[in-house]
Amino acid sequence: MKSIKQLSLWLKAIALLFAICTFGSCDDGSDCSMNNTSYNRVRLYSVNPITGKESVATYNGQLSVALMIEGRDSIVINRLTSASELTIPVSYAQQRDTVVLIYDNMYTDTLYVEHTNTPYFISLSCGTGMFHNLTGLQHTQSFIDSAVIVNHTINYDPNENIKLYIAQ
Amino acid sequence: MAATAQESSKGDTKKENIFAFKGFNVSADIFGCAYRLIGNSISGEASIDANLGHWLFPVVEVGYGSTNVTNSDNGIHYTAAAPYYRVGVNYNFLHKWGAKPADSYPYLAARFAWTNVKYNVDAPPLIDPIWGSEVPLTLDGVRGTALWAEVGVGVNVKIWKNFRMGWSVRYKLRIKDSKANNSNISYIPGYGNNTGSTFGGTYNLIYEIPINRK
Numbered sequence: 248m249k250s251i252k253q254l255s256l257w258l259k260a261i262a263l264l265f266a267i268c269t270f271g272s273c274d275d276g277s278d279c280s281m282n283n284t285s286y287n288r289v290r291l292y293s294v295n296p297i298t299g300k301e302s303v304a305t306y307n308g309q310l311s312v313a314l315m316i317e318g319r320d321s322i323v324i325n326r327l328t329s330a331s332e333l334t335i336p337v338s339y340a341q342q343r344d345t346v347v348l349i350y351d352n353m354y355t356d357t358l359y360v361e362h363t364n365t366p367y368f369i370s371l372s373c374g375t376g377m378f379h380n381l382t383g384l385q386h387t388q389s390f391i392d393s394a395v396i397v398n399h400t401i402n403y404d405p406n407e408n409i410k411l412y413i414a415q
Numbered sequence: 416m417a418a419t420a421q422e423s424s425k426g427d428t429k430k431e432n433i434f435a436f437k438g439f440n441v442s443a444d445i446f447g448c449a450y451r452l453i454g455n456s457i458s459g460e461a462s463i464d465a466n467l468g469h470w471l472f473p474v475v476e477v478g479y480g481s482t483n484v485t486n487s488d489n490g491i492h493y494t495a496a497a498p499y500y501r502v503g504v505n506y507n508f509l510h511k512w513g514a515k516p517a518d519s520y521p522y523l524a525a526r527f528a529w530t531n532v533k534y535n536v537d538a539p540p541l542i543d544p545i546w547g548s549e550v551p552l553t554l555d556g557v558r559g560t561a562l563w564a565e566v567g568v569g570v571n572v573k574i575w576k577n578f579r580m581g582w583s584v585r586y587k588l589r590i591k592d593s594k595a596n597n598s599n600i601s602y603i604p605g606y607g608n609n610t611g612s613t614f615g616g617t618y619n620l621i622y623e624i625p626i627n628r629k
Contacts, residue, residue: 284544316546323545339543339550366552368536368598370609374489375538375552 279373285401286334287360287381289409294392304413305331308351314338315345326352337379337401339364350390358394359385360409362401378402381409390414433512437466438625440571440579446618447480455484458604460617462501470510472522476501480530480604492537499530499605505569518573524583526565530604533558552597559600561592561609571621579621588612 293304310330313320323336337360338344346358361383367376379401386394392414398406440463447458460478467473481496503526510520534557540549569583589611592600600609607613 314545321545336545338546338548339541340546340548364550365597366541366550368491368538368552368554368601370599371484371486371491371493371601372608374486374491375541377541377543377550 279369283374283376284336285376285378285403287337287379287401287408288406289333289335289411290407291331291333292410292412294412301412303331305329306350306413311349311352313347313349315347320347332407335360337362337364337377339366339377342382348390354389355387356389356391357387358391358409359383367402376403384409386411388414432468434467434471435627437469437516437627438623440464440466440472440621440623442581442619442621444476444478444617444619446582446616447478456480456482456602456607460605462619464505468510469516469520470507472505472507474501474503474505474526476526476528478605482602482604484602490539493534493601495532495534495600495602495604497530497532497604499528499603501526501528501565501605503527503565505571519570521568521570522583524565524567524569524585526585527562528565528605529560529562530606531558531560532600532602532604534598534600534602536598536601554595554598557595557598559593559595561600561603561606562590563603563606564588564590565615569617577623577625579623580619581621582616582618584614584616586612587615 291304291306292301294301307329309326309328311322311326312324312333312335313322314336324333335346342361342363344360344362346360348356348358360381362379362381365378365380367378369376381396381399381401384394384396390413392412394412395410396408397410398408401408442462444460444462447460458478458480460476462474462476464472464474477498477500479498483494485492503524505522505524507520507522509517536552536554538552540551542549565585565587567583567585569581571579571581573579587606589606589609592603592609603609607615
């Protein structure tokens with residue numbers, strides 16, 4: 248009888264242990280990002296001239312994005328339609344990127360994005376990545392009315408980094 | 416007023432302090448050494464606990480853990496080493512008040528643990544997928560702190576005279592780990608790989624130092 252009672256207590260203790268694990272969100276370290284590249288996330292906005300209220304804007308034509316690499320442009324986003332958000336790569340070694348927005352293959356705006364670069368060790372299993380901190384932003388004004396950095400940190404989080412206010 | 420329990424052996428009603436000090440147990444964990452056989456980590460650990468009324472055992476554990484590993488998939492070489500510390504209690508949940516102390520007993524274990532680890536990372540250069548540039552990543556002597564809690568079950572068994580042995584299995588839950596400017600801790604001595612939770616175990620050789628056997 249005594250041994251049965253002891254066995255029962257043992258089983259309860261083991262069950263408790265597994266219950267804690269089950270509800271304690273055990274993980275196996277497999278929460279690595281699927282894409283080891285961090286992007287500068289840019290969203291288009293417009294401001295209602297009457298109410299002054301801002302809202303997410305959509306460019307209804309075709310919008311392409313090119314990066315200037317060693318004096319030549321390299322298309323990274325090609326003829327995106329109904330664009331309201333752009334994910335733009337950031338250079339690992341440079342501290343100033345030149346980003347060209349091409350509207351309907353006819354007009355352009357240029358963004359000059361200044362940033363720092365931090366090579367980052369994530370974990371032994373997830374590897375390494377490059378994170379950035381935005382430090383400055385200039386732009387031309389064909390379609391862009393103004394631009395503002397809303398989140399300086401560029402990492403794997405899908406946060407918006409830059410608001411681009413386009414002219415009405 | 417001290418907490419008391421009825422002493423029921425031989426029918427008397429003598430009251431005893433349920434926290435009466437009965438002695439010490441000193442032990443060494445040899446399970447950590449076995450990790451070397453199945454992985455790239457190794458640890459050694461010693462502990463001392465106080466026997467209070469044969470049911471409650473406040474315990475302090477001090478260990479040293481290290482790892483030296485290369486991930487063959489991504490080529491990252493990681494080394495870390497540090498002492499770690501745990502404080503907590505073991506609770507003999509089958510203790511009978513007034514009965515003779517058992518030669519062997521099971522217990523529930525609870526611990527709070529921490530370490531201040533120093534680690535090194537030697538990674539292949541990061542290659543920019545657009546611009547094509549390479550950026551090296553080598554970190555030397557980065558320091559980080561980790562805190563975690565452990566709960567588990569174990570047994571403590573008398574072998575011969577004052578010599579005992581025991582084992583325990585523990586569920587470990589990370590409470591906090593510090594992040595450096597450009598890295599995370601990947602291996603936490605005394606805890607294992609830096610995941611939100613994990614399991615661990617101990618296998619202890621124990622020497623009992625009795626002060627009061629009643």
